[in-house]
Amino acid sequence: MLFGTGGYFAGRATAPEAAAEPSTPAPAPSSPLGVFEQNQVAVNQPDFAGSSLTAISEGWLPYLSTCSRSGTPGGPKVNAGEKVRVRCTLDGMSAIFVxxxxxxxxxxxRVKAMGQAVDARTLTPGVAPAAERPTPSGRTTGNYLEYAFRLxxxxxxxxxxGMWWDDAQAPVAxxxxxxxxxxLGEKWEPMRDLWSRYA
Known part of the structure; x- marks a missing residue:
């Protein structure tokens, strides 16, 4: 046992140093979006192309589905004063960009929506007051208001x-x-949560 222990330490002392492990390259930085979200961006971008809706829609593109644009077969009709309208769905809600x-x-x-914001105090308790504010992403700053109506x-x-926001720098909302x-289960929080994530 004595020789065994001595032999072990003698061998350790005279052994050549182990070669350094070859370094493995760090993984390439990947997109913060998953494959599905990247695909949704690619699918949705053509509906917004050539319009002034890029900044206001950018954060929403990975999460929107079934988008359609005015002027295309089956697309939404524009109202008076509108140039382009894109209608999409998002988690059971309609997301509309104009x-x-x-x-x-x-x-x-917006004035029409502001009239409906007054009705919202009775129809949808807890409605927030209208305000001028930046979006959470900081991409745009403009008017924000919550409103409601009977259909x-x-x-x-x-x-x-409904929840409206616009960009003070462009004729978009x-x-x-x-x-x-x-x-919504009679709560504003689910809609506000989506707005806070993507706007």
């Missing part, structure tokens, strides 16, 4: 809640729409 003919036309549309379809009347009870 480029207006002018800032004045955009502001006219009758097929003999059934339901409350729809985006808004989310969802059924207050069936889509």
């Amino acid at each position: 480029e207006y003919e002018s800032v004045a036309e955009r502001d006219k549309a 009758t379809e097929g003999g059934t009347t339901r409350t729809v809640s 985006g808004y989310l729409l969802a059924y207050w009870k069936e889509g």
Whole structure:
């Protein structure tokens, strides 16, 4: 046992140093988006191409689905004063992005939503006051407001809640729409959460 222990230490002392492990290259930085989200960006970008909607829609592109653009087969119709309208879905909500003919036309549309913001105090308790503020991403700064209205379809009347935001630097706006009870469980927080993530 004595020789065994001595032999072990003698061998360790005279053994050549182990060769250094070959270094493995660090993995290349990957996109923060998953494969599905990257694909959604590629699928959705053509609906926004050639419009002024790039900045206001950028954070939403990976998460939108079934987008359609005005002027294409089956696409949404533009309202008076609108140049381009893109309608998409997102987690059971409608996400709509609009480029207006002018800032004045955009502001006219916002005034209509502001009237519905007054109704929202009764229809959707907890509605936030309108404010001018930057989006959480900092990509745009403009007007933010929450509103609501009653909609009758097929003999059934339901409350729809909406969230509007625009870009003060361009004649564009985006808004989310969802059924207050069936889509949001009569709470503003789910819609606000999506806005805080992607706007």
